[in-house]
Amino acid sequence: MATPGGPGTLEIFFVRHGQSTANAGGVWQGQLEFPLSELGREQARRAGAALARTGLFSAVYASPLARASDTAHIIAEEMRQSGGFSGEVVELAGLTERHGGILQGRSFEQTRTERPELVEKFRGLPEEEAWSLVGAETDRQLMERFGGAVQSIRGISGAGRGSRAVVVAHGGVLRAFLRATFGGDVLPANTRAPNASLTRVFWKNPGDPEDKPELLELADTSHLDDLGNTGG
16 A cells, blocks of 8 residues: 555645734735735644655645635745755646625625624535525535646656645635535634644545545644634
8 A cells, every 4th residue: 555755656745824914904905916925824823844754745836816825935945944945936826715695805794783684594504505695615616626636636646756745725725625525514614724833645546537535634833832812
């Protein structure tokens, strides 16, 4: 059986971006731009240092939204300093967060106060119907682009020695991808991976579209233990 680091394998560490100013304020960002908070930048640095301790990486990919791109650049610099990475961050549009429709840019409390009937209907519908109600991307739509981006990364990785990559993305798309790939018990209900958490996924034959990955680690935040708030 193939193991992480073996020839022709692929190991991806999926990282949710560090805390943004919108996360800190309880605002749902969607595809709107908000910068990392000071805590978020430190979370990103801690994530990079933790990744550097695991060994060498061949690539770092990121959503082009600033909170993810900046997280990825901080991570990449930490890994360069340790000699674990020598390349550049590659941005892929498919890794962008879910478009939140009429909900993005607002806190839940704002929406509940101003449109209580919408919130009640939204919460009473199955998830995919609820996303459609507010004009947001559905999980199916997310998987078409996010899954396509991951498939592209797998195609690049294929042959030779084992490849290891970092993918920095967002809570919504990561939740949709992990649930679609590993089942609804992963990040159930409204649970999202915390900011700057590390989720480790392994493919023994990444060039094969039918290859089933293994979930080796889910939303690890041990590198953030003394920072306080890791949610958002």
